[in-house]
Amino acid sequence: MNIRGSLLPVIMLCAFIISGCSDSSSDGSVQAEENVPPVELSFWNPFGGGEGEFVEQIIKDYNDSQHRVFVKQLRLESNEYYARLSTALSLGKGPDVAVAHVDRLSPFIKAKQIVQLDALANEAGFDFNEIEASNRLSVRYNGNDYAVPLDTHFHMLYYNKDILARARLLNNDGTPKLGEPTPAGFMQFLQQIHERVPGIQPMAVNTPYFQESFLDLYYEAGGELLSPDLKKAAIHNDKAIQVLTFYQQLFDRNLSDLNDKTPWDSFDHGQAGLWFGGVWEAGHHLGNPSLHVGIMPLPPIFGSSVHWGSSHTLVVPAYVSEQKQHAAMDFMKYFSEVGGAIWGQAGHVPANHAIVQSDAYLELPYRKQFVVSRDSVKFAPKTDKYAALYTAISEDLQNIVQNRIIPEQGLAALEKKLNQILAN
Known part of the structure; x- marks a missing residue:
């Protein structure tokens, strides 16, 4: 049975719902006007091997689901990823949205190099309460959310x-x-x-x-x-x-x-x-x-x-323009709420409640045991x-x-x- 194929109707339905939820705004958010070129986002990630194909599918599905934002990824080797990301954040030039392991967030937050996401999430209709509690806590500093958790691994x-x-x-x-x-x-x-x-x-x-x-x-x-x-x-x-x-x-x-x-x-x-x-x-x-x-x-x-255990998250650099911040939030919302169904096939346990509790996810081999094991994970101490x-x-x-x-x-x-x- 082609699991990914069996999930496509669900994924496309969710994508259709999301694409109609955040069309236009006068505050710099993503526009949906005809004949307006899409906002292009540079997405950095270290996902290679078997993980890479799942990310490619999520990006393709997101780009196909709407015409307001176009995501273009740059995949970096894992052994050089954080050196290049840290340099980019310091220089103020690099990705518009990026992957960061949860144990890497603290120094970026301390240096004010990534954006607080609460206001952006609220405007985009993204609810952090729909994220697993341990994942939510791991990205929360001084009462603010700084990343969208994708999974626990x-x-x-x-x-x-x-x-x-x-x-x-x-x-x-x-x-x-x-x-x-x-x-x-x-x-x-x-x-x-x-x-x-x-x-x-x-x-x-x-x-x-x-x-x-x-x-x-x-x-x-x-x-x-x-x-x-x-x-x-x-x-x-x-x-x-x-x-x-x-x-x-x-x-x-x-x-x-x-x-x-x-x-x-x-x-x-x-x-x-x-x-x-x-x-x-x-x-x-x-x-x-x-x-x-x-x-x-x-x-x-x-x-x-x-x-x-650890967790992959998505972050928005502080130098990103307001328009691109809204576009990045739209993509992160999609990755969590829709792409999570595909990401769960890679083996990671999705952080989104609806995905991880769905029959489609739990029917994948051994996923019920994965969820049990996830509940005993200990994340790294939150130090920069x-x-x-x-x-x-x-x-x-x-x-x-x-x-x-x-x-x-x-x-x-x-x-x-x-x-x-x-x-x-």
Whole structure:
């Protein structure tokens, strides 16, 4: 069944409704007069791979749905995206609307480089109350909304059904026999795979982006990155030590390959039994005919279901003209209320209530489990220094696992570095 095709009537109906809601105004808002050239918006985003095709479809559908605004996208490589966006915002020349992860908003807000959206949203008929509460809170600073949240994204437990069946660790309903939800219980489960299915990794660990693997379990253990007042680091503690020790034991016992540079491919090629992968990978793995995959929320092996997550949002730079601000709000409204039906197919959980509660979304594979897992996501602390903190965390955690540094020593050095960043 072509899911996207089955959604087109709904999408076109919603697009027709939206296109008739915000035609003309005397205050600089988007006009709908005949023979008036459309307002052209430059839309910057870092969406490549499988995500890119969904964004292209949303933009095309929006441009086809009305003639007041024309969106032209510039897709940038993810490793250069924020450097270029930050430069553009500083120089006052760049996109008219842009994607920003929720943990990147704070410095832009502090520097007054992006627009408060409440007045624009009100004029466009966009209701922030139709956004999931956790997403709404994440973009709200001092009582003002600074971005339109598009989604929540996070990790799920992907498992290879063929490997688990060979290991005699698959239930009759196709779910894994994980055993006791503790570090020791999970380790025993992986050990059974290792003994019964030689030649594969029981679990591929995302060592290239190890900070995310760490945060998944550290947040499960109740850990925090910063003190409640956001002025001190809080990562040098027993919880963090236990999580790092757990991962080091996986590598030492050959239950995961520390030197695997592309663990996502290892899982996709059937060379690993388990994988903590992003929801955005669901379409890719499920679309692989040679891979029989199951998906479930991360097991609470460190005591809770809380885990790492983030969100894509849309923002409007402060240098954008009033006319283009209204045009950008019209596009953002469409992306949330209509395009969200397509965006949900990419794997991300849409932030818009109506989309995520719709039968069309919930009937997609595993989406009900995605929604359950979304409700346990922990977003980054709202500090304008998070980018620098995250870089330090990423580098030091990578160093700890790759060079077999004693967790206690590595975390002590990391916390000192984080406190230096916070003090400056």
